[in-house]
Amino acid sequence: MKRKCALEALKYIQDGMIIGLGGGSTVAYLVEYLSQEKKDIQVVTPSYQTAQLCLQYQLPLLPTWSVDNIDIAFDGCDEVDLKLNALKSGGAIHTKEKIIAAMAKQYVLLVDESKVYETLPFHHSVTLEIIPESMSIVKKQIEQLGGKVHMRSSKAKDGFTMSDHGNFIMDASFQHVKDIKKLNNDLNNIVGIVETSLFVGLVTSVISVDDAHVRVIK
Numbered sequence: 506m507k508r509k510c511a512l513e514a515l516k517y518i519q520d521g522m523i524i525g526l527g528g529g530s531t532v533a534y535l536v537e538y539l540s541q542e543k544k545d546i547q548v549v550t551p552s553y554q555t556a557q558l559c560l561q562y563q564l565p566l567l568p569t570w571s572v573d574n575i576d577i578a579f580d581g582c583d584e585v586d587l588k589l590n591a592l593k594s595g596g597a598i599h600t601k602e603k604i605i606a607a608m609a610k611q612y613v614l615l616v617d618e619s620k621v622y623e624t625l626p627f628h629h630s631v632t633l634e635i636i637p638e639s640m641s642i643v644k645k646q647i648e649q650l651g652g653k654v655h656m657r658s659s660k661a662k663d664g665f666t667m668s669d670h671g672n673f674i675m676d677a678s679f680q681h682v683k684d685i686k687k688l689n690n691d692l693n694n695i696v697g698i699v700e701t702s703l704f705v706g707l708v709t710s711v712i713s714v715d716d717a718h719v720r721v722i723k
């Protein structure tokens with residue numbers, strides 16, 4: 506299904522474009538297809554893993570700081586709803602993903618149908634990149650908003666998981682969210698949070714596949 510989704514995405518890419526490629530396994534297939542098709546494109550990516558793949562497949566890379574306009578960007582997500590709100594959590598690179606989404610004329614999510622909901626269920630946490638010094642105050646304010654906080658860590662490193670910018674990664678779980686936009690605004694108003702992994706008003710379409718169908722949600 507991921508291959509099918511990547512093949513569908515390929516149809517949107519034309520020679521001469523600057524394209525954004527996010528993280529994840531579906532995007533990895535798209536890199537492979539772009540190389541096979543010998544598309545004359547330049548790539549901007551928030552992901553070191555995708556960057557490494559682009560180098561391997563000889564797709565030209567541009568540093569994100571050098572562009573202010575992207576023709577089309579593709580990314581994965583963990584949950585997306587029919588109003589095009591999306592939640593990304595796993596990769597902890599959402600700040601860079603949002604910069605690319607903000608520059609892209611079209612920001613397209615590649616998913617299978619299991620990730621598409623009428624309205625976001627928040628089965629996944631909202632991931633927050635936070636300034637280390639703000640950890641306790643951010644935790645307190647998130648609890649006041651009804652969230653539960655978990656500091657991300659991994660066995661591969663002592664202490665907390667750090668973002669590519671040297672900040673802490675905090676996961677905040679929420680239940681029964683009635684107003685997604687308000688939650689995102691409330692989180693963005695907390696001093697110390699650099700970015701949330703809630704994407705509101707950024708996604709322009711979703712390519713969703715299942716065994717039998719391809720659905721484009723706009």
Ligand SMILES: O=C(CO)[C@H](O)[C@H](O)COP(=O)(O)O
Pocket residue numbers: 527528529530531532580581582583592593594595596597615
């Ligand atoms: O948003 C993400 C992590 O937070 C990834 O982009 C997403 O999980 C990738 O999914 P897949 O590997 O199924 O393409």
